[in-house]
Amino acid sequence: MAVGYRADGPPATLPRAPGATVLAVRALRCWLVMYRRTWRGSAWTSVFGPLFYLGAMGYGLGSLVDKNGTAALGGVPYVVFVAPAVLCVQAMNTGMSASLYPVFGSLRWNAVYLAARATTLRPADICRGHVLFMALRIAMNSACFIVFMAAFGLIRSAWGVLLLPAALLTGLAFATPTAACVITVRREASLNYPVRFGAVPLMLFSGTFFPVTRLPGWIRPVAYATPLWHGAALCRALSTGTAFASTGDAASAAIHVCYLTGLSALGLWLGGRTYRGRLYV
Amino acid sequence: MRARGLTKRFGGFTAVDGIDFDLFRGEAFGFLGPNGAGKSSTMRMLGCVSPPSAGELTILNGDPVRDGPAIRSRLGVVPQEDTLDSELTVRENLLVYGRYFGLPRRLIDERTDQLLEFVQLTERAGDQVEPLSGGMKRRLTIARSLINDPDILILDEPTTGLDPQARHVVWDRLYNLKQRGVTLVLTTHYMDEAEQLCDRLVVMDHAAIVAAGTPRDLIARYSTPEVLELRFAPGAQEVAAEKIKDLSPERLEVTANRILVYAADGDEFLARVHAAGIEALTELVRRSTLEDVFLHLTGRTLVD
Ligand SMILES: Nc1ncnc2c1ncn2[C@@H]1O[C@H](COP(=O)(O)OP(=O)(O)OP(=O)(O)O)[C@@H](O)[C@H]1O
Numbered sequence A: 001m002a003v004g005y006r007a008d009g010p011p012a013t014l015p016r017a018p019g020a021t022v023l024a025v026r027a028l029r030c031w032l033v034m035y036r037r038t039w040r041g042s043a044w045t046s047v048f049g050p051l052f053y054l055g056a057m058g059y060g061l062g063s064l065v066d067k068n069g070t071a072a073l074g075g076v077p078y079v080v081f082v083a084p085a086v087l088c089v090q091a092m093n094t095g096m097s098a099s100l101y102p103v104f105g106s107l108r109w110n111a112v113y114l115a116a117r118a119t120t121l122r123p124a125d126i127c128r129g130h131v132l133f134m135a136l137r138i139a140m141n142s143a144c145f146i147v148f149m150a151a152f153g154l155i156r157s158a159w160g161v162l163l164l165p166a167a168l169l170t171g172l173a174f175a176t177p178t179a180a181c182v183i184t185v186r187r188e189a190s191l192n193y194p195v196r197f198g199a200v201p202l203m204l205f206s207g208t209f210f211p212v213t214r215l216p217g218w219i220r221p222v223a224y225a226t227p228l229w230h231g232a233a234l235c236r237a238l239s240t241g242t243a244f245a246s247t248g249d250a251a252s253a254a255i256h257v258c259y260l261t262g263l264s265a266l267g268l269w270l271g272g273r274t275y276r277g278r279l280y281v
Numbered sequence B: 001m002r003a004r005g006l007t008k009r010f011g012g013f014t015a016v017d018g019i020d021f022d023l024f025r026g027e028a029f030g031f032l033g034p035n036g037a038g039k040s041s042t043m044r045m046l047g048c049v050s051p052p053s054a055g056e057l058t059i060l061n062g063d064p065v066r067d068g069p070a071i072r073s074r075l076g077v078v079p080q081e082d083t084l085d086s087e088l089t090v091r092e093n094l095l096v097y098g099r100y101f102g103l104p105r106r107l108i109d110e111r112t113d114q115l116l117e118f119v120q121l122t123e124r125a126g127d128q129v130e131p132l133s134g135g136m137k138r139r140l141t142i143a144r145s146l147i148n149d150p151d152i153l154i155l156d157e158p159t160t161g162l163d164p165q166a167r168h169v170v171w172d173r174l175y176n177l178k179q180r181g182v183t184l185v186l187t188t189h190y191m192d193e194a195e196q197l198c199d200r201l202v203v204m205d206h207a208a209i210v211a212a213g214t215p216r217d218l219i220a221r222y223s224t225p226e227v228l229e230l231r232f233a234p235g236a237q238e239v240a241a242e243k244i245k246d247l248s249p250e251r252l253e254v255t256a257n258r259i260l261v262y263a264a265d266g267d268e269f270l271a272r273v274h275a276a277g278i279e280a281l282t283e284l285v286r287r288s289t290l291e292d293v294f295l296h297l298t299g300r301t302l303v304d
């Protein structure tokens, strides 16, 4: 018979289902097939947007800032101060945009998740596979930006090689909790809130464009609690080389890493549960 | 596949209320019922994407909750609503789905060619899914559900919304699969579909099974061989119904727009109707169908 299905009966025993990693990678590979169609459109905005930011803020605004002395910035030119933060903002934005509408749409618009749940994948595998894809997007955008930073001489330390994992971690700290929550969202309009009340204020007040010490005292603890502040502080310490200058600096770096890892892991764990709650009812 | 007391609740609402059935290898098994009967809820439990609230369910010797991934890897599923990715091409949809099952690329490509041929979509292989017609999408979903060479194929209303010609194509393909030994489970609210495809079926209504058997059995048990359908002018129906009752037919059903008279011999009864001086607008004698079984069991028609 030409057609490849069997005429004889099913096996007496069920096949063994593969492990979680294998299943997550399967889901990732499927995202790659879909990404092949759309990467051009998203690549332009996500790569050049941050570059324009860096040009305008770093060099344009920076020329004014630098005239007034850069002691508060740690003695480096403003563009060097701001570049690692723009990297983190980009990682955050990529993390959010790769999780908000794509997760919502996978349930509502093109039913990717509903197709996937009928296969060997479990809801948690679907979640993890999608997060892997988000990680890939964050890493790609960050890598482009880091290359530009290096080319313009904005990385002042060899620790700069760790910028990529640091930016990735920052992006994931946003992506995994967002994905875990968005899967439970029923109204499309709700998706605006995380950007309007989350990403935008964070971008402005997390020690990105100016040191948090310039904020009024009462608001500083809030800034210190945000993932973007941890990401920006970590990346800045890596690119200016202060990350391991003293034990205190190393300890702060370790705290940043723990915070970001913890948040990413929490989001992933939560995602396993919320995806199950939505895809296995 | 074996279900005992299978139940599905959504909050306080019971969508499937303790149903029992057995399904044997190689047969085609149907769930027939009106909207909201609980067919899709049952299919989702059989497809291991929805945990039963109570009762036992065994599929391919496995427990759907514990062995979900393993069981699903041996199932093919055609959900009520298509879950194709409309931005991808026909071929890519099969590729993605095959990958979910962990099949190697070569095998996927090979099966894709065969399956597209099988559902007559070879010419559209490179086209995006979006502009395909409803019938083509349905056929593509069927092709996709076969990519893992499943032992059991679960189809939730495979032909709803298709034109008669497209339905016949789908029936033909499904019949073909059955011939090859694939076990079919399907839901439908088309009587003719159930009669055509199913070896055995259950009739569901209000979350419960109200009858089970082969199509012939059900007709023999719950209906007469023939049915006389009479339509009357508006207002004349009630009077006529009373008169026909006096002729003591085996059974009489009065629906919104017609009277159904159940008789062993329809023509003979029609002659008696004429003799009694009752004139209908239209008269039709036909064989009993599952529609009549359903009407008998629930007092309602299926599609009206
Ligand atoms: N996820 C859900 N949450 C709450 N109620 C649900 C859910 N899914 C189904 N129901 C309810 O369960 C009942 C049975 O629905 P189901 O989809 O199983 O019916 P069906 O027989 O497939 O009907 P149809 O012919 O319209 O497809 C309906 O009343 C429906 O509202």
Ligand SMILES: [Mg+2]
Pocket (backbone or CB within 6 Å): B039, B040, B041, B080, B156
């Ligand atoms: Mg249904």
